[in-house]
Amino acid sequence: MNAVEVKGLSKSYGGYAMNDISFPVPRGYITGLIGPNGAGKSTIIKAIMGMIVPDGGVITVLGQNAGATEGNYKQEIGYISDENIFYEYLSMEQMKRIIAPFYARWDEDLYLKYMDLFELPSRKKIKDCSKGMKTKYAIALALSHHPSLLIMDEPTAGLDPVFRRELLDLLADYILEEENTILFSSHLTTDLDRVADYVTFIDRGRLVFSDNKDEILERYSIVKGAKELLDGDIRKEMIGIRETEVGFEGLSGNRDKAVKLFGDKVLYQRPTLEDIMYFTSKGGKQHA
Amino acid sequence: MPKIICLVRKDLILVQRYLWLIVIYAFIFSGFIQSNDSALLYGLLPGLLLILAIGTDMRLPNQQFLVSLPVKRNYLIFSKYASSFIFLILGIAVCLLMNMVTDLVDYGTLKINASLVIGTFISMTLFTSIYLPLYYWLGLKGAQFLNMAMMIIIMVSNGAVSSLLGSEDISRPLEWVSAHSLAASVLIASATALVVFISYQISLAIFRKKDL
Amino acid sequence: MNILLSPSSGEPIYLQIVRQMRGSILQGELLPGTPLPSIRQLAKDLQISVITTKRAYNELEQEGLIDSVVGKGSFVAGGNQEFIREQRIRMLEDKIKELLEESRSIPVSVDELIDWIRLLENEGGPDK
Numbered sequence: 309m310n311a312v313e314v315k316g317l318s319k320s321y322g323g324y325a326m327n328d329i330s331f332p333v334p335r336g337y338i339t340g341l342i343g344p345n346g347a348g349k350s351t352i353i354k355a356i357m358g359m360i361v362p363d364g365g366v367i368t369v370l371g372q373n374a375g376a377t378e379g380n381y382k383q384e385i386g387y388i389s390d391e392n393i394f395y396e397y398l399s400m401e402q403m404k405r406i407i408a409p410f411y412a413r414w415d416e417d418l419y420l421k422y423m424d425l426f427e428l429p430s431r432k433k434i435k436d437c438s439k440g441m442k443t444k445y446a447i448a449l450a451l452s453h454h455p456s457l458l459i460m461d462e463p464t465a466g467l468d469p470v471f472r473r474e475l476l477d478l479l480a481d482y483i484l485e486e487e488n489t490i491l492f493s494s495h496l497t498t499d500l501d502r503v504a505d506y507v508t509f510i511d512r513g514r515l516v517f518s519d520n521k522d523e524i525l526e527r528y529s530i531v532k533g534a535k536e537l538l539d540g541d542i543r544k545e546m547i548g549i550r551e552t553e554v555g556f557e558g559l560s561g562n563r564d565k566a567v568k569l570f571g572d573k574v575l576y577q578r579p580t581l582e583d584i585m586y587f588t589s590k591g592g593k594q595h596a
Numbered sequence: 597m598p599k600i601i602c603l604v605r606k607d608l609i610l611v612q613r614y615l616w617l618i619v620i621y622a623f624i625f626s627g628f629i630q631s632n633d634s635a636l637l638y639g640l641l642p643g644l645l646l647i648l649a650i651g652t653d654m655r656l657p658n659q660q661f662l663v664s665l666p667v668k669r670n671y672l673i674f675s676k677y678a679s680s681f682i683f684l685i686l687g688i689a690v691c692l693l694m695n696m697v698t699d700l701v702d703y704g705t706l707k708i709n710a711s712l713v714i715g716t717f718i719s720m721t722l723f724t725s726i727y728l729p730l731y732y733w734l735g736l737k738g739a740q741f742l743n744m745a746m747m748i749i750i751m752v753s754n755g756a757v758s759s760l761l762g763s764e765d766i767s768r769p770l771e772w773v774s775a776h777s778l779a780a781s782v783l784i785a786s787a788t789a790l791v792v793f794i795s796y797q798i799s800l801a802i803f804r805k806k807d808l
Numbered sequence: 809m810n811i812l813l814s815p816s817s818g819e820p821i822y823l824q825i826v827r828q829m830r831g832s833i834l835q836g837e838l839l840p841g842t843p844l845p846s847i848r849q850l851a852k853d854l855q856i857s858v859i860t861t862k863r864a865y866n867e868l869e870q871e872g873l874i875d876s877v878v879g880k881g882s883f884v885a886g887g888n889q890e891f892i893r894e895q896r897i898r899m900l901e902d903k904i905k906e907l908l909e910e911s912r913s914i915p916v917s918v919d920e921l922i923d924w925i926r927l928l929e930n931e932g933g934p935d936k
Contacts, residue, residue, distance in 0.1 A: 337858055359663050360807040376804070379668035393661035395653065397613055406606045409597040410665050480852035502815075503851075505859040522860055526820070578818065 309371055311335040311457050311489035312356060317365035319351055324513040326351060329365070331508050331518035336486045338479065340500035340521070341493035342581055343510035344589055349493040350390070352510065353461050356491075357387060370457065383412060386450030390462035392442045396435035400428060400445055411453035422448035439466040447475070451482070458482060458490045464499060476503055497581035501525075507581060511588055521581075528584055529563035532556070533574035545569060548591030559587035599667050603675035604682065610652040611645075611683070618645055622694050642687030642720045643750040647743050649683045650676065650731060660808045673732070673799050677792070680724045688716055721788050723750065725795035732802045809838055813854055821856055825864035833873050833884055834896050840886035844874060847882075871895075 312333035319326045326348050333339045341349050354360045356367055358376040367374040372381040394403045400423075408414045423430060426444040434442065443463060450458065458479075464472045476499060482488055494500060500507065500521075508518040517524065531546065538556050543549065545566060546558035559579060560566040567576065579587075597605075621641060653662065662672050692713065727746055734742050809832050813824055832838045845853065847861040854861070865882055868874045872891065876882045911921050 354808070357664055358669075359660055361805055376663075376669060379666050379671065382664065382666035385666075387664045389657075389660065389664070391657060393657040393664065395610060395658060395661075398609070402609060406602070406609060407665075409602045409605075410599065410667065476855060477852070480848075480855065483858065484846075484848045484852060486848070502855055503857050505857045520859060521857060522820070522822070522863065 309335060311370060312374075312491065313366075313368045314352065314356070315366045315368075317352065317355060317367065318363045319348075319355065319360065320363060321351075324348070326513040329510070329515045331515060333489060333491050333508075334506060335370075335489050336483075337505035338483060338490040338492060338500075338503055339506040339508060340497070340504035340581070341491060341508050341510065342495065342497050342500065342585060343516075344512075344585060345495055346512075347510045348513045349495075349510055350461055353459060353491070353493055356459065357382070357385070383453075384456045386453065386455035386458045388443070388446045388450050388458070388460040388463050390465060392434065392439075392446070394434050394442075394445075397433060399431050399433050400437075401430040403434060404430075404449065407449060408453075413454040415452055415454060418454075419448060419452035422451060440468060440471060443467060444471070447478070451478075456487050456489065458488070458492075460490070460492050462494055463492070464494060464496055472499065475499075479503065495585075497585065501580050501582075504581075509581075509584065509588070511585075516588060524584070525578055525581075527561070527563060528579050529560050529566055530577040530579045530583055531558050531560050531566055531570065531574050532577065533570070537570075537573060542570070546587075546591065548587030548589070550587075550590065559583060559591075599671055600675050600678060603662075603667070603672065604679045607649060607652070607675075607679040607683075611649040613652070614645075614648045617648070618690065622690050639716070640750060641691055642684055642716060643723060643747070645683050645687040645690075646680060646720065646724060646727070647746055650680060650727070651743055654731065656808060663808055669803055670800060673796065673803055676728060676799075677724075677796055680728065684717065684720050684724065687720070688713060691716070718784065718788055719753070722791060723753075725791045729795055729798040729802060732799045732806070809844075811850075811854060813856070822860045822864040822867065825850075825854075825861065826867045829864070829868055830871070830873060830895075834892055834899065838884045840884050842884045844882040844884065 310332040314332075315330045317326065317329040323346065329348075329352070341352065343349050351360065355362050355365075356369065356374060358374065358378065361376045369381045370384055372378070374381050395406075398406075404419065408416070408419075426441075426448060428437075428441060428445055428448065432441075434445070437445065443466070447463070464475065467475070479490055479492075480503065483490060492500065492504070504521045506519065507521045507524060509516040531542075533542075533556060535551060535553075535555050538549070538551065542558070545560055547561050549556055549558040563576065566574075618641070621644060653659065663669065695709075723746075730742060730746075809829070811825055811828050813821060815821070817824070819827075829838075829844075838844075844850075844865075847865055848858055850861045851858045865874065865876065869876055869882075873885055873895075874882050875885050907921070908918070911918070916924075
């Protein structure tokens with residue numbers, strides 16, 4: 309079964325509307341949720357967590373109904389928000405004492421192990437902690453009740469590069485357990501380029517794709533060529549193009565087709581997720 | 597530990613921060629410093645405590661935290677009402693205590709003004725019944741504004757009630773009440789309970805649809 | 809067994825893994841029956857996705873180089889010598905093709921190439 313099933317999710321805000329979004333988060337793997345800022349990633353995560361009430365759609369988490377009307381399914385979820393949601397005037401120890409009793413599988417030893425590993429002083433007030441410390445604390449809390457689904461909303465924003473690497477190791481440790489799943493939303497995609505198994509791309513409220521990451525990065529291709537080559541045909545094939553004085557670079561959604569069309573007049577390159585996001589928003593086109 | 601108790605416990609932990617404020621306030625108005633003015637004490641202290649205590653997790657991130665817990669939204673609301681009730685009792689208990697102490701010191705006697713206690717209880721319950729739905733409706737954005745407004749309302753209504761109790765017109769209804777104390781109590785108790793129930797339903801309706 | 813990945817080389821990661829493991833197995837570095845790291849452990853060590861390591865292992869299984877037992881993990885296949893020799897000959901053939909292509913492009917004739925090979929072989933010396 310999938311860890312999360314999003315079916316027909318719709319929500320409209322002032323800025324944009326999200327309509328009929330459906331995608332799975334396969335169990336046992338890391339799914340990256342990517343997209344530019346404001347695209348709707350947080351909306352999706354908050355809908356899963358029951359923090360916003362969608363206009364339409366059904367969400368299931370580990371087979372249970374999820375959303376604003378339910379509470380129990382969150383026993384299985386370790387949630388890490390993009391900002392600090394804990395009471396600033398409490399110490400980390402006090403905050404933990406508030407949270408721990410809610411979870412059936414709270415593991416005090418594990419919590420202490422993480423606090424030690426992250427070098428977090430329990431008595432320190434949360435307001436006196438740096439952003440990095442607050443994130444580490446949130447991770448410690450989230451992992452300490454043995455959740456089978458970890459949901460992280462932009463966890464690496466504001467973290468130093470050293471800890472970002474350590475976080476990847478932590479996630480890899482977590483996913484050693486086949487039953488565990490991670491949903492990781494980020495607009496900093498370099499981490500996901502390596503470790504994500506599946507990627508769901510949301511752009512301006514629209515689902516662009518939700519697929520196996522390796523397959524995506526093999527299917528898409530960066531195409532680079534001389535600016536003289538740019539004609540109507542090429543433009544039509546590209547999802548997005550960046551033209552300069554010294555050439556053009558574009559993204560094709562179908563490498564095989566591009567190779568057939570352009571042969572070796574152009575250079576082909578494996579894209580990164582960031583490339584895909586960049587050219588997609590540049591082009592603003594629909595593509596398969 | 598059952599979820600409701602965890603939630604109420606959370607509110608109790610959060611209010612510790614304001615304990616000093618309550619203590620100072622109680623001290624000032626209990627007659628140690630100025631003349632024994634029960635109206636000011638009973639009138640304002642429970643209200644102050646309630647606003648401080650309930651307002652501690654009014655901020656949006658804190659509401660998000662609460663919803664991220666494995667607890668249904670109705671439990672969150674129910675626990676808020678339960679906490680308010682507890683703070684109300686605590687507030688009145690503090691007033692009672694201060695009153696008794698000052699009475700002992702000033703007059704050497706222990707006098708408990710039952711009607712003041714009951715009156716405060718009822719008026720504060722009504723106040724809470726109005727405050728909480730507003731808290732759920734506006735609170736997340738207009739927190740400061742709401743609290744200010746509520747404080748003013750408390751002070752104003754406190755003054756109004758005091759003068760009302762002292763006036764002539766109230767004496768006839770009050771006579772009726774003392775004459776039919778059982779019927780009156782049942783009537784008042786059920787009316788109060790009804791108000792709280794309605795308030796709870798309104799809060800539920802508001803919060804259920806809320807986006808955080 | 810060591811696996812060293814080069815993310816910028818253009819070769820898909822799973823193929824790099826397949827190639828390196830294949831090499832280790834065929835060269836006898838990894839003996840038949842040797843337990844291999846689980847796909848998840850390997851993903852963690854290499855800091856790549858689980859699906860990628862899974863794909864590499866599937867590929868190696870298809871080539872008959874490893875066996876995966878449900879619940880126990882993956883092991884180097886207890887292949888017979890004949891099979892391994894065949895695999896190594898295939899790899900040698902690929903290398904020879906590469907060599908020929910390179911010589912053609914310089915160009916160096918096949919005869920020159922053969923003489924050259926003999927020379928280098930003798931340079932290997934009496935201590936061989």
